[in-house]
Amino acid sequence: MNRSVHTIAAVVLMTAAAPSAVAQDAAQEIRIVLPEQPANLEPCGTIITNVGQILSQNVVESLTVIDPVSGQPQPKLATEWTSVDPTTWRIKLREGVKFQDGTELNADAVAFSINRMISGKITCSNIAKFGDARLTLTPVDDLTVEIKSDRPEPIMPTLLSVVMIVSPKTPVDQAVNDPVGTGPFTLSTFSPQTVVLDAFDGYWGRKPEITKATYVWRPESSIRAAMVETAEADLTPSIAIQDASNPETDFAYLNSETTAIRIDAAEPPLNDLRVRKALNLAIDWEGLAQLFGDDVKRASQMVVSGINGHDDALKPWPYDPEEAKKLIEEARAAGVAVDTEIKLIGRNGIYPNGAEAMEAMMTMWRDAGLNVKLTMLDVADWLRYLQKPFPSERGPNLLQMMHDNNKGDAAFTVPIFYRSSGSYSTVADPAFDKEIDEALAATGEPRTNSFKAIFGKARNEVVADIPMFHMIGYTRVGTRLEWKPDITTNSEIPLANIAIKKD
Numbered sequence: 001m002n003r004s005v006h007t008i009a010a011v012v013l014m015t016a017a018a019p020s021a022v023a024q025d026a027a028q029e030i031r032i033v034l035p036e037q038p039a040n041l042e043p044c045g046t047i048i049t050n051v052g053q054i055l056s057q058n059v060v061e062s063l064t065v066i067d068p069v070s071g072q073p074q075p076k077l078a079t080e081w082t083s084v085d086p087t088t089w090r091i092k093l094r095e096g097v098k099f100q101d102g103t104e105l106n107a108d109a110v111a112f113s114i115n116r117m118i119s120g121k122i123t124c125s126n127i128a129k130f131g132d133a134r135l136t137l138t139p140v141d142d143l144t145v146e147i148k149s150d151r152p153e154p155i156m157p158t159l160l161s162v163v164m165i166v167s168p169k170t171p172v173d174q175a176v177n178d179p180v181g182t183g184p185f186t187l188s189t190f191s192p193q194t195v196v197l198d199a200f201d202g203y204w205g206r207k208p209e210i211t212k213a214t215y216v217w218r219p220e221s222s223i224r225a226a227m228v229e230t231a232e233a234d235l236t237p238s239i240a241i242q243d244a245s246n247p248e249t250d251f252a253y254l255n256s257e258t259t260a261i262r263i264d265a266a267e268p269p270l271n272d273l274r275v276r277k278a279l280n281l282a283i284d285w286e287g288l289a290q291l292f293g294d295d296v297k298r299a300s301q302m303v304v305s306g307i308n309g310h311d312d313a314l315k316p317w318p319y320d321p322e323e324a325k326k327l328i329e330e331a332r333a334a335g336v337a338v339d340t341e342i343k344l345i346g347r348n349g350i351y352p353n354g355a356e357a358m359e360a361m362m363t364m365w366r367d368a369g370l371n372v373k374l375t376m377l378d379v380a381d382w383l384r385y386l387q388k389p390f391p392s393e394r395g396p397n398l399l400q401m402m403h404d405n406n407k408g409d410a411a412f413t414v415p416i417f418y419r420s421s422g423s424y425s426t427v428a429d430p431a432f433d434k435e436i437d438e439a440l441a442a443t444g445e446p447r448t449n450s451f452k453a454i455f456g457k458a459r460n461e462v463v464a465d466i467p468m469f470h471m472i473g474y475t476r477v478g479t480r481l482e483w484k485p486d487i488t489t490n491s492e493i494p495l496a497n498i499a500i501k502k503d
Contacts (some may be wrong), residue, residue, distance in 0.1 A: 008136060062077065066406065088147070092095055101503060199212065228477070251476075262464070264394065266426045296472050344372050347377060426464065435457070
């Protein structure tokens, strides 16, 4: 069987795990409807929303998890961690854990997973959180592994929350669609129409109440909301504000996501600072906010309040269409080819009313004097433009994106977007790289202040992006479930936390 992600259309894949012995009681089965189909089910891509919501903490688990209230790392597959020196961490693993294929979790298996993640042999979105850090793994004994980095990583236990541990029988050089982890559920079916997870009766932790979860996808928010309303589905995340009309089933919550447009600062005319400033000034932010709801907050930076490094004093760009036109004309007069077609790349289903937002912004940029054309892509094509290596034919482009940082620290944001080597970065500034490296190595107040300075420079001097809004999530939960969404819901929906209401 070809385990490559390119076999996604191969209808049904079965995991290597033995069939679950858990009784399939229909009353304990649930159905979840997502906004979009996952491009693949590679565990190294769980930072992508539609992959993480299915796999993270269900099929595969991480070494640590982040407490959504304190932002601090908590034990998961790792039970203890110790800093040996500034570049070395020693990790103690949980005893008695087995993968769904019967393999035991040990130091060799953890070293395998991390080496697979950093090998460069597969496209791994999660490695973006580590920037360009070089890691060396050394098993110390059966349940202890040592991680060395080529630079100080003071938040290594936090970083380990994005490392998904997979069976050492997983191919090293191929992304997979049939992941085998240590989680409470096994993957039974993955087809273009559905994903089915069944409870794993060999799970090391508390037995989940849910025995089976079926995932389907519908891009229209109103249809997903109606499916829950009519009990065709049990829950759906990310519905539009206009569909969140039932106070009995609909939950609004400040999530950890920030919407933004990345400016490809390497491509003319976007390599001109005046044009990048004009892009920010040309948007009627108050009008645009009507598509997102009254509770969204304007963003001036790519992390929400509460994340270490967020600067409350940093102001969002105002709406000043006349200044935007003036800057574009100044650039034109200086010889900048401002009439060059700029591709605005949107992603279908990225968030409610996302396409409408792109159409509105395109119109405002055209009014300001730029030649912007909108292209909406499905997630697989959109990812080609998000992550390096970028398509050679990309040309000047503006990329719609939504960044999720619920890990408590700007280290999960800054190197990805602003360091020259960052997976999503279009910036190439050695001096900025040096500032970022110093911030990543700092601790305490100097770390916080350094990240604030970086966000200030990104906003005022580099202008590499157009921060839009810190988002409010709306999720509809069927009346038979005992569960509420929280700040992590856009990253993961742990089935073990969902219960069926008692009569």
